[in-house]
Amino acid sequence: MDIATFLHLLHEEIGLTKRSGKKHIIHFSSARDYYACKAELKRMKSKLRNLTKVRHLDIIHAFSCTLRPDSKLRGLTGAPIIEEDTKITVHHMVNNKIVTKRASTLDGSQTIPWGVDQVGAPQVWSKSTGQNIRIGVIDTGIDYNHPDLRHSISRGINLLNRSMLPFDDNGHGTHIAGTIAATGRLSGIVGVAPRAIIHPVKAFDHSGSAYVSDIIAGIDWCVHNDLDIINMSFGMKSYNRSLEQAVMNAYYRGKIIIASSGNDGKKKTIDYPARFPQVVSVGATTRLGRIAPFSNRGKQIDIYAPGERVYSSWLHGKYNELSGTSMATAHVSGVVALMLSIKPMSPLQIKNALRRCSVGLSKRESTRWQPGHLNARRAIRAARQS
Incomplete structure (x- = not known):
């Protein structure tokens, strides 16, 4: 997976989420991929402001953010696993x-x-x-x-x-x-x-x-x-x-x-x-x-x-x-x-x-x-x- 391409697309997708957006959890296949992506995100978010809305979940090597249900991220080759966030009481x-x-x-x-x-x-x-x-x-x-x-x-x-x-x-x-x-x-x-x-x-x-x-x-x-x-x-x-x-x-x-x-x-x-x-x-x-x-x-x-x-x-x-x-x-x-x-x-x-x-x-x-x-x-x- 090309990390820069993924993060640019993530920035665009977060910008498109409005009323149809729901919270999602983005899982990476390995700790190595997660920390590489996290480091790149830290460098890029000063220019791509939507990336500041991404939360790091280090304990499970995942990101959390709001996405559309039909996000284009799902179609990326080698993309992380994306699951909808659920409520708890x-x-x-x-x-x-x-x-x-x-x-x-x-x-x-x-x-x-x-x-x-x-x-x-x-x-x-x-x-x-x-x-x-x-x-x-x-x-x-x-x-x-x-x-x-x-x-x-x-x-x-x-x-x-x-x-x-x-x-x-x-x-x-x-x-x-x-x-x-x-x-x-x-x-x-x-x-x-x-x-x-x-x-x-x-x-x-x-x-x-x-x-x-x-x-x-x-x-x-x-x-x-x-x-x-x-x-x-x-x-x-x-x-x-x-x-x-x-x-x-x-x-x-x-x-x-x-x-x-x-x-x-x-x-x-x-x-x-x-x-x-x-x-x-x-x-x-x-x-x-x-x-x-x-x-x-x-x-x-x-x-x-x-x-x-x-x-x-x-x-x-x-x-x-x-x-x-x-x-x-x-x-x-x-x-x-x-x-x-x-x-x-x-x-x-x-x-x-x-x-x-x-x-x-x-x-x-x-x-x-x-x-x-x-x-x-x-x-x-x-x-x-x-």
């Missing part, structure tokens, strides 16, 4: 009754939400608080001004507008961050791992929707910045090769990816990316410790965690209750931070430890392994024994 119950209130007890002391208490996090804080464990939350952003999150936030990125901070305009990302690592001082809530560090990665818009290319760019940023855990409280029904490639590459670089299974109440299937074997897949339980009716379930689940009416931080310094496997995933990310603070572990070691140390959900005897409930004390013990 956050995992929380849209029909949930949201309660907005201040989180404080009558004497003004801290509040430990029921889910944080149920997984047993307070019982292990004398041993681990997740100190210095870095967690990328690929979501809708974060409320930087929330009093319970100020001491938990570090550098992040806004993939929708790189000139802006990843401010949350939806609430979902702020809610997830609170469950993982809130540090309410005199009043407010405490998360599962209150000394862990949240790196907000805004890939989702105000409606909780994102493109797969935004997720891949988020994973790429987390890997490039050497984060320990990637929380992915979102999902899609259909398989996507680009997303799988990004997940696999992050996994092989030692990143622990934790994702929600979905809220369709399905008994034998879960959403992507949770369905990928390199990911810790999470289902949701109720306050009574039973599988939540809305949670996807089955053998593909690795662990269950609290996901019903979970109380956490919200926009404008407030607090909300939300239900969903998103909320369950945040509890697991917090417990994994507690584990990593005790001892460095690989993604496979973490996954096996969580499965091994879970508390059984069923009282019936079974000779086959079944996913159980998250327990921080057992998880810490498994980390020490690994």
Whole structure:
């Protein structure tokens, strides 16, 4: 493939995209071709301004940009593979009754939400608080001004507008961050791992929707910045090769990816990316410790965690209750931070430890392994024994 010809044509095609244009991912056949094209693009974009609209996805050796469905690029001899970018959504119950209130007890002391208490996090804080464990939350952003999150936030990125901070305009990302690592001082809530560090990665818009290319760019940023855990409280029904490639590459670089299974109440299937074997897949339980009716379930689940009416931080310094496997995933990310603070572990070691140390959900005897409930004390013990 002639790189200069390809980039000139790409410049023209981007210029022609108007209402008929859709986001696409351009895959190169080899890393060598990708980096050669990337280097040439860097040289040419000062003259061909449309090339500034191309996003690099290093982790999968691909570009992302808007193209027409009948782009001439498809007809080039030896051209890269071009696939349409697809949408993906956050995992929380849209029909949930949201309660907005201040989180404080009558004497003004801290509040430990029921889910944080149920997984047993307070019982292990004398041993681990997740100190210095870095967690990328690929979501809708974060409320930087929330009093319970100020001491938990570090550098992040806004993939929708790189000139802006990843401010949350939806609430979902702020809610997830609170469950993982809130540090309410005199009043407010405490998360599962209150000394862990949240790196907000805004890939989702105000409606909780994102493109797969935004997720891949988020994973790429987390890997490039050497984060320990990637929380992915979102999902899609259909398989996507680009997303799988990004997940696999992050996994092989030692990143622990934790994702929600979905809220369709399905008994034998879960959403992507949770369905990928390199990911810790999470289902949701109720306050009574039973599988939540809305949670996807089955053998593909690795662990269950609290996901019903979970109380956490919200926009404008407030607090909300939300239900969903998103909320369950945040509890697991917090417990994994507690584990990593005790001892460095690989993604496979973490996954096996969580499965091994879970508390059984069923009282019936079974000779086959079944996913159980998250327990921080057992998880810490498994980390020490690994």
